[in-house]
Amino acid sequence: MTLWNSSRKGGKLFISRVPLNGARRTALEIMASPNKMHGAVEAAFAPVPDCDFLSACQSGQDFAEGRILWRIDRAPGEGRGAWLYVVSPKRPDFTHLCEQMGWPVEGGWETKDYEPFLKKIGERQRWQFRLKANPVRKVFVDKGSRSDKDVIGTIQGHVTVEQQMQWLLDRAEAHGFRILEDPMGNLQFQVGQREKSSFSHAGSRATLTTAVFDGALEVIDREALCHVLRFGMGRAKAFGCGLMTLAPLP
Structure with missing residues (x-):
């Protein structure tokens, strides 16, 4: 099977930004479910002729330029925006999404060549970054207060701030960056919006730690x-994890 753009040289990657209206019931319902989003x-x-682009998207297929990644950023000071x-x-064409979840009368979205x-x-450049991730570990030893042999070999989410911060630190160098330190030697990053959600997926309940x-x-x-930046970091990319963005330092 030949995938869209997989063999074309000089292909593009796009980055888009869409405003969402959290005051709309439909928007809240969709945003609350990673599967619906x-x-x-x-x-x-x-769909693209002679290609199976959407099937590839559903299976998490990577393309030569990158893959589909998405993230919802809450807007501080903008209410439910x-x-x-x-x-x-x-x-992309986000017309449908703006009609359901945005402000259609105020215009739509921005898309740029990335x-x-x-x-x-x-190398040696310094940037601000934001990453929404699914910090997890594979269980080799059951450390729970109640013994459960079924947990061995499963993927479990890190739940404490310390665990989640260490998850990123353990992966930074292999992914091409290091976390900066302030003059006092403190690492310049923080973890927030720590959530555990449960939603319907493929006929069963899925749990996602982000x-x-x-x-x-x-x-x-x-x-x-x-x-x-092209392919994401970590697991659960289809459900809004893995997208890292950079911005100039102030």
């Missing part, structure tokens, strides 16, 4: 970090 994002991409960020190897920004990233990391980093391996 996944479907809403997926619907922004029309939020922003949906999407990185994709195909230009490649010029990615080409500017270089955390949002904000901080400052230095690029130590440009290719590795750009791979993160």
Whole structure:
């Protein structure tokens, strides 16, 4: 099977930003379910002739330029407002999403070619970052207060702040960056919006542990970090995890 854009040289990656209206009941219902939100994002991409783009999206298929990643950022000081960020190897059409979850009368969304920004990233550069992730571990030893042999070999979410912060620190170097320190030697990042959600998926209940990391980093391996920006970091990418974004330091 030939996937859309998988063999085309010089393909583009796009980044989009969509304002969401949290005062609308439909918006709240969709945002509350990672599975429904996944479907809403997926619907922004029309089928391409002689290709199975949407099936690839559903299975988490990666393309040459990157994969579909998305994240909802709550907007501080804007009541129930939020922003949906999407990185994709195909230009999206969010008309349906704006009609259901946004402010259609005020215009729609922004989509930009992501490649010029990615080409500017270089080693030793310093950036602000935000990452929503699914920090998890594979269980080898049952440390629970009640013995449960069924937990051995399963994937479980990290639940404490310390565990979640260490999860990111353990992976930073391999993903092309290091967390900066302040003059006192304190690491410049924090974890917030720590949530555990349960939702229907594939006929059963799924549980998702998420955390949002904000901080400052230095690029130590440009290719590795750009791979993160294109393909995401960690698990549960279909459900709004894995998308890292960068911004200039103040």
